[in-house]
Amino acid sequence: MEQVMQAPQEESAGKRTGKYDVRGLADPDATAPNTAIVTGTTAELDAAELSTRQINLELRRLLHTEGVTEITLHNPRARHSIAVGLLLRCRIKIEGSLGYFGCGIIDGPEIHIAGRVGWSVAENMMSGVVVIDKNAGSLTGAAFRGGDLVVRGHVGARTGIDQKGGTIIVGGNAGSMTGFMMQRGRQIICGDVGHGMGDSMYDGSIYVAGKVASLGVDCVEAEMTDADNELIDRKFASYRIDRPDSFRKFVCGRKLWNYDNLEPNERKLVL
């Protein structure tokens, strides 16, 4: 498994000079480049000439060994998998756009992205805050567990697929199958939503201010309560988003809740 091959060509976009191991893992022996400028507990990191692995290793070095709590990252250049797997409280400002899988599996950080993100941002995020100033791709907040994810622009399809907690706020429109198989948590969408919203959702709520093209299987409209409005007011005040006048609330119709209705032969196995 230690066999290492030289990458055949340099990537023109990312200027990758690294190697791959036999599994195809990029830069298996990369180290933190030590190029960030640290001032007290803040740091500035220019990622223009760094590989994805180097950027993530440098972020870890700053947070874990330099005692830095606030980092500004410049020139992310829409690369994938930036600022992933950060499991501590910190603040990160990203001055640009990210590619796919940005800020995935994080637990604690407050991340502000000044640009756009591709697919699967903040996937499986446990806690913290991610704010995106522009648009996001599909699968935004997939398997989202906790914290707040705020997209000021539009999002693609399947936002919060398999969401298990937390709050996803979208300032613009959302695509089809929003909240697909969502299990808990909330989505607040200021614009319009595409077809099949809340398809096969188990639990949780989706608030929509605009039009809904169609509801998915077992998603039904519910009454807005004072608690719902209070929650939206509070979230919109913290992120300084203009609150649309009225929202509609959508929840699970519980028609597909068949957890206790085992088939006779399944029952035999269980009992």
Next chain:
Amino acid sequence: MCGIAGIIYTDRSGTIGRDMTNMLQAMKHRGPDSTGYALYGEPSELLVMRFKLADPHVAGDFGYSDRLARSRRNVESRLAKIGATVDRVESESEYAYRATFRYDGELKPLADFVEDVTGVEVLSLGHSLEIIKDLGDAESVAGRYQLDSFNGTHAIGHVRMATESDVDIAGAHPYWAYPFSDVAVVHNGQLTNYHQWRRRLERLGHRFQSECDSEIIAVYLAQSMADGLPLEAAMKQSLEELDGVFTYLVVTESQLGMAKDEMAAKPLVLYQGEDMVAMASEEGAIRAVLDREIDTYDPYEGEVMVWSR
């Protein structure tokens, strides 16, 4: 997985070959098997035909060069026989050629007659379309075919990770809409009613060189246009008639279009600038031609967009 890219300069021409190479090379990780281009140069009165005589040489294939030389003579004599006045035939590599000629007849008999030579495949035929595709990544294909100096108005490209058919030139994208002049398609996804459409189109007299589902889209669209539909209407109709997951790009002599299926299962990032529109499976590819912060977005499911020059 595959990666697709498209770029159109709305009111000028540019270094389309170099730009497309940069875009495709930035997506090499999406498909390292083969790379293909459909490039549109200045329209000419002559027809341009890109063709290959065989696949690249493999060890143990004796008499390869002799066979290529015979096939080449055969292609040239057949062009003359069917009434084309050949302007020039240039060799791009041992097996890939570019021919320009004057010809006023139907394209299908000509292409059929040329392809009847064993091993020969017509990659593209038109007044400005040129399809270049070969094994390897974008830099190596662009180097072999000198695409850096190709100037033009619009282009699409594809990096392929082979899943449904072989790693060879016949399986590489883009696909020319045989035998319709100047139409080509690249596609990311899978069609699930491929065989149905293949049989339908075969009954109309079309032939398919590959086993690749993407080839259907090109012929399907060109046939719809030949039946009188504008490109955009043909693409909207394709969303109803083609099943599966897909994002495809289509180019004609003066247009570039994108369509995304109703599931939006395959990505596309779009940038609309003042004098150019660029789109790709990943934003990184667009950054390879515009290295600055840009506003991009993902088109939604079931969207069809067309840009014209």
